[in-house]
Amino acid sequence: MFWLGFSLGLLVGLALLVGYRVWLELKLKNLLPDLKSDTLRATRSSLSRLLWAIAFQQETCRDLENQVERWKQLLYLAPIGYIQVDEENQLCWCNQQACQLLGIQAPAAARPRLLLEIVRSYELDELIEVTRDAQKPCQREWTFQPTCADPTNLSQQQAIALRGIGIPLTRGEVGVFLENCQEVLILSQQRDRAFSDVAHELKTPLTSIRLVAETLQSRLDPPLRNWVDRLLNEAIRLSDLVQVLLDLSQLEREAGSCLNLKNVNLPELIQSSWLSLEPLARKKQVELDYGGPSKLLIQADEPRLYRVLLNLLDNSIKYSPSGASIQLRVSLEPHPQAPPESTQQWVHLEAIDSGSGFPENAIPHVFERFYRAEPSRSRRYPHPSASSRPDNRSPASDLHPSYGSGLGLAIVRQIIEAHRGTVSASNHPDTGGAWLQVWLPWQPSNLTIDR
Template sequence: MILSFVLGLLLGFLTLLWYRGQVQQRLRQVLSELKPHHAMSSLPVLSQLSTAIANQNRKHQILENRLQRYQSMLEHAPIGFLHIDEENRLVWCNHFARTLFNLSLSPFAQPSAQPRLLLEVIRSYELDQLIEQVRQDGQSCDVEWTFFPINANPARVRKQKSYGLRGYGIPLFENHIGIFIENRQELVVLKQQRDRWTSDVAHELKTPLTSIRLIAETLQSRLDPALVGWADRLVSQSARLSTLVQDLLDLSQMEVEGSEQHSLRLKAVSLPELIKAAWRNLDPIACKKDLSFQYIGPSQLTAYLDESRMYRVMVNLLDNSIKYSPPRETVIVKVQTIGGMRASDSGAEMLPEDGSSEGKGPIIRDNHGVSLRERSHCSTELVHHWLQIEVMDAGHGFLDHDLPHIFERFYRADVSRTRPASQNSDQMTENAINHHSISHRSRKGLSGTSFQGEKLSQPGGTGLGLAIVHQIIRAHKGYVEAQNHPQTGGAVIRIRLPQEALAS
């Protein structure tokens, strides 16, 4: 009996020692995960664990306070934020987003609010597409669109106003998505006001400029030969201003019509003949610099285009190439159909025949007026076939800081690509005044060579040519990009039109 008791006591004691060892081992594992300071290594395990837990609690409190500060900053940020879970439910949105979309959802202070399906509270197909694109690619994307609010009250439908938005999507934890929403309606309104003002001014200037030009042309045959040069210059400058006014009117009209294809007069056009006709129209100017023209591409290629507007595109591009090419060089236009091109981070990317991703994207791409996936600044697997037109000159090319802006209206590149117009004009005026006051010579000193030669030898323009090109290509559902030729350094303007433009 006593022996059994002793054996039981011994077994219990051994079991206690084993359990204590297990507890000590587990405490050491927990302690190692807490990563205590090396100075506490001489203390007992329980003391080390107690100190480590206290330190972790302090760190946890610091992180909680920091998280609350960030949440408060996000709540009061002047930009909207939407938190979307893996099932496309709206978990939370900040004050700006609630006001923008007329929502009433709980802030971070009430995280227990039941998430609702995003499309139940915000009816926006573009926003839903942006979320899917971010989730699919696993990287940030952004897109612009016009949001049309929906109101259940029919009496208030006419009072609802649309506004322009830009959304920035970022991947979060566990397949959640964060969307930053920027209200760009103020910029849209300012742009509309600018365009309206520009159009009104252009309309008002058109008639007086025509009158000035007619008067100057009438005076040309009645003035003293020594003064005819001034009339010639007046005619030239009034013609230049008339061209500027007409460009403004055309650009405003195209922007009002928008990028809808119904604004175009599409028909089957022989593209090689259209390009050659545009060059023949500019051939007298090219002959002044002894420039040659080379067309590379199929001799017969029919495309469905707006002939008059595409002709305007080619005239504008070829005119630029003539202005900025040195004498006795060649302007090249290359036309080809390409297959296997997809949008990428750099704007567009050529795919080899095997479908791999090797290729070289352009330096700058126009991202306005194309599809949602192409406007999103992230990669996509959509592969298209395109009609590509490249216009290449032998000039100095574009400066890197000019490339993002060359399709903006009134933008003029640096001196490597253009001339200081006011300086040249002032110098020309001063020379003409000195020449007239000293000798009163014949017309040759003031007109002809002096004015026209300077105009042809020094490139200039209104800064609207490429903006008009962009607008026309946008209406054709294509896009235009610019870069410098890797070998020659000359400018390359590349147009890509969707395969729907190709006639079967």
Template sequence: MLFLGFFLGLVVGLGLWVWQQVHLNWYLEGLLQPLNSHSRKINHIRLLLRPGLRQDMSMVNKQRQDLQQSLSMYQELLNFAPVGYLQVDEENQLLWCNQQAREILYLQRWQPGQVRLLLELVRSYELDQLIEQTRDWQKPQVQEWVFHPACEDAREMTAVKSMLVRASSLPLTTGQVGVFLENCQSVLDMKQERDRSFSDLAHELRTPLTAIRLVVETLQTRLEPPLDRWVNRLMQEVDRLINLVQSWLELTQMENNPTMQLNLEMVEMRSLILSAWETLEPIAQRQSLSINYTGLENIYIQADKFQLYQVFVNLLDNSIKYSPTQTTIDIETQIISTDNGQMLEINIIDSGIGFTVADLPHVFERFYRGDKARYRSPLNEVNSTTGIAGSGLGLAIVQQIIIAHNGAIKAMNHPETGGAWLQLQFSQIMTNTPSQDYS
């Protein structure tokens, strides 16, 4: 009896299943009635539907495996890369980093596969701010700062040293950010060691150069023409070397002490600029050069008058050297509004050959000599009143003086004249005559 009941239930179930299949076929034939002329193709589609689906699934699995292998390969390459790399999600949680990043940032507590807030692992607000700016602006960013690693073990703190880190970030999909890290401390150490070596050498050179100059002065009084012209040439070269050594020492002192002591007073800029031009005017007249000052009068800034005078003598002397004859050097002044308030902007524009695109990022570097067309021979340099214009130190000294005044300087090429365009900006300005002495 039990077997008969089981058999009847099986028959009823199979009957229902057959009825459903027949009903489904009738329904599909009704939908495909307009396509009776393509009945063979429809039958082929029905036969190939299930194998095609399995083939698509197999292809998707193959693509997933290929992507997984590519990801593993890229991670392995990044692990052996000479720069650090880390990646964070939209909540600044560390998703992955390579071995170099772990060494640079001392990520001792992080393990692969672990997701933790980056600021908990690395106490660097500069890095955190860089990531936020990259995500907000959706543009690559570059920043340098001195990183002070934190160490849980107090006994290891003496062995952990601060380092100069350069970070280059880029926005990724879904709010993620990738950051490449470089340890620039070794480059900074080499630069500082080079500067110390040159400074020591400059100190040692001052004494023998002074002695040589005394000998040359004695020879000048004892030689008759035409032999004296060689001694005069020798004197010019000795003076040039003395000025170069002195300029190097001044620049090194400025860089080592950015907040150098300034004798601040209220300085009227138009009078100061014209005073610097009067010093150089005899040289400018040889090339029939003139100056055109336009803009503000009775504009004062709080500054060191002697240092700013040196700035404009250097800049104008440089413009004179590279200006064609019978041209004008334009000096424009105006007050502009910035995020830091109002600032005085001074533009010095000549009609010379300007800077090449490759030289522009380096014009304020010491001893940088760019386009050969801007080289000056020693015979031409004797016309300089600064004595350092041809040494590659003039603009470097100018930049350090302006930085000490909390200002900025920028080198460009003017779109109209094609010549050099140097733009200076200063804060702490006054448009009226000061009523008290700030010196």
């Protein structure tokens, strides 16, 4: 009986062993159907193939780890800052340049901390949140003030201009590239200061030349008087150019503090600016096609907004063919760059002409000072007399570079940004002409709109 029981147990054990081996072989065959290595396919044993696959995967993992380490080393030594946070906004990793820009130390892997505890920059924190919500690269510029633990060194801590580009990563992580724009800002300020200084120096002699020319104008007879008229027109042109440069400098220095805000009826202001340009429009047989409400009150600086409208309309008149119409559209819409949950309405002003439009390579530069996309933009128009100016306002030739100075759209952008708005330029898909879009903030609490 003992041997019988022993034999039966042995047979059962062998049967289980064979069954397990068959089951294991089937599982291995299911796990290894897609192996493409010739070495592994030449191996008959499934177990051997699995061991080869494990070794191959380990080698691949080591190669990937080496590549990640090399890329991390390059990123660490890169001349641009980089930080990476997890889904809870804890700082995971940053490179050497980011540590210098933000005035922090590299985080310890064992003790992750919230980014806002290490870097007191709510703009950076907001950029990370916007990037995570949008799931696309986002960009923002701001002035960063480094914190200092030693109160005796507060005077040595200088604010720097930063540009951040957020990139969404996997598992809710976000990477941010940080660029130091302080040198560019300093060069821009030096350039603007030079323009302002030159404009101030030119203002007095130009005024003297203008006064002398006006005095001689009434004392000379033709043909000598024609030369004085030309001299006076050129002096007026240069004086207007100097005034535009001074206005730009003032807007940059004082931003919104130099604005005298009050309730302004935008459609009425548009009509007034078009009447000022009517002689130019009549000469080219160009008409205004206005679309929008008959009354729309906004908070704005009326003279400066009037200048914006003059520059936009004058720009459209110059580039529209004879007999064409200029489309001017006004509406209330959400800003295209606003968060989806935002309910704020913006005044959307569109100026569309039927001309040849902007060259594609010129669109990013049309709002830069003294930039002209093509020589035809410098053609001149007769200077209207002072008596034809309604409400003692300057005509477009006084405000916009009708003489080809390239400052018209530059001052448009400066005034709109001072109103905390935005302006963009492109070519309209239907007309093919220039498409200038202005967005101004609108508060409905004490303002009205009539359709």
